Amino acid sequence: MGRRQSFEMAGRPLFRNVLRRPRHVIAYALAGAAVTATCVFAAPPAIADQTVTPQTAQGYWSFEKKGEDGTYVNEGTKKDLKLTVSGEGAKVEASDMTALGNSLNLADKSKDFDVKVAQAVDSQKVYSISMWLKSEDSAPGAKTAILQFTGEGRTLLYQRADGEFVSFVGKVDSSLGSDPKRGSWEHLVLTKTGDPKNVTLYVNGEKNGSGTWTETLPAGMMDLLIGEHKNPNDMSRFQGKIDELCVFDTVLTEQQVKQLYASYGDITIADELARDVEAAQ
Numbered sequence: 495m496g497r498r499q500s501f502e503m504a505g506r507p508l509f510r511n512v513l514r515r516p517r518h519v520i521a522y523a524l525a526g527a528a529v530t531a532t533c534v535f536a537a538p539p540a541i542a543d544q545t546v547t548p549q550t551a552q553g554y555w556s557f558e559k560k561g562e563d564g565t566y567v568n569e570g571t572k573k574d575l576k577l578t579v580s581g582e583g584a585k586v587e588a589s590d591m592t593a594l595g596n597s598l599n600l601a602d603k604s605k606d607f608d609v610k611v612a613q614a615v616d617s618q619k620v621y622s623i624s625m626w627l628k629s630e631d632s633a634p635g636a637k638t639a640i641l642q643f644t645g646e647g648r649t650l651l652y653q654r655a656d657g658e659f660v661s662f663v664g665k666v667d668s669s670l671g672s673d674p675k676r677g678s679w680e681h682l683v684l685t686k687t688g689d690p691k692n693v694t695l696y697v698n699g700e701k702n703g704s705g706t707w708t709e710t711l712p713a714g715m716m717d718l719l720i721g722e723h724k725n726p727n728d729m730s731r732f733q734g735k736i737d738e739l740c741v742f743d744t745v746l747t748e749q750q751v752k753q754l755y756a757s758y759g760d761i762t763i764a765d766e767l768a769r770d771v772e773a774a775q
């Protein structure tokens with residue numbers, strides 16, 4: 495309503511002025527407008543961000559389809575990127591949110607599992623990782639691993655007992671903000687730049703926190719572990735559900751993060767409803 499009113503107020507007077515003038519004046523005015531427009535836009539406008547959906551990611555796993563080799567089908571663009579799920583602690587089964595279909599269920603953090611994307615990202619370059627996640631850990635440990643690299647790699651994202659998100663990827667703890675809604679489905683996006691070195695976490699399309707470091711990261715492609723530290727005794731395993739894992743080889747902009755979140759129309763609505771119900775209780 496407000497938008498329509500302001501459009502009419504801005505648009506009508508101009509429209510009337512043009513109509514009242516003789517035709518050649520209108521033509522001249524329009525030509526002038528075109529020249530003005532050309533001058534104004536002589537420098538090319540910034541190229542609009544590419545529209546981001548899960549399908550535009552290099553790796554995208556919805557956990558709905560399994561390939562002949564037993565791995566979950568990568569519905570993204572780089573088909574040789576594979577996600578493997580093994581161990582008694584990891585199952586893929588019907589989610590508690592219908593719109594998500596099947597989700598990865600890590601039901602008991604005392605049971606071992608191995609959920610991994612081999613050669614997922616180039617450590618020193620840029621990337622973004624997104625997923626839907628729901629913690630079901632009623633007694634979380636001091637640190638819970640969420641995203642971890644193997645070998646020389648470090649913990650990209652973990653969560654403290656009070657819900658604070660932290661990245662240790664740069665060999666220093668970078669706080670990425672609190673998580674007051676731990677226990678409900680949340681859409682997380684973590685973006686990592688090359689130089690300057692920065693990680694930024696978005697929760698449900700909103701920037702939650704960011705951190706920087708100076709240490710040079712180990713070189714090369716990194717295997718990404720989901721929900722477990724590379725040394726399982728160092729942190730608790732994640733207990734809960736994960737879905738819609740995406741790996742991008744770009745740094746998503748804030749606008750693209752919002753686009754990606756918005757692309758989950760039904761789920762974001764269900765998520766908001768769940769929050770409202772929770773808040774009312």
Ligand SMILES: [Ca+2]
Nearest residue numbers: 556594595596
């Ligand atoms: Ca799914």
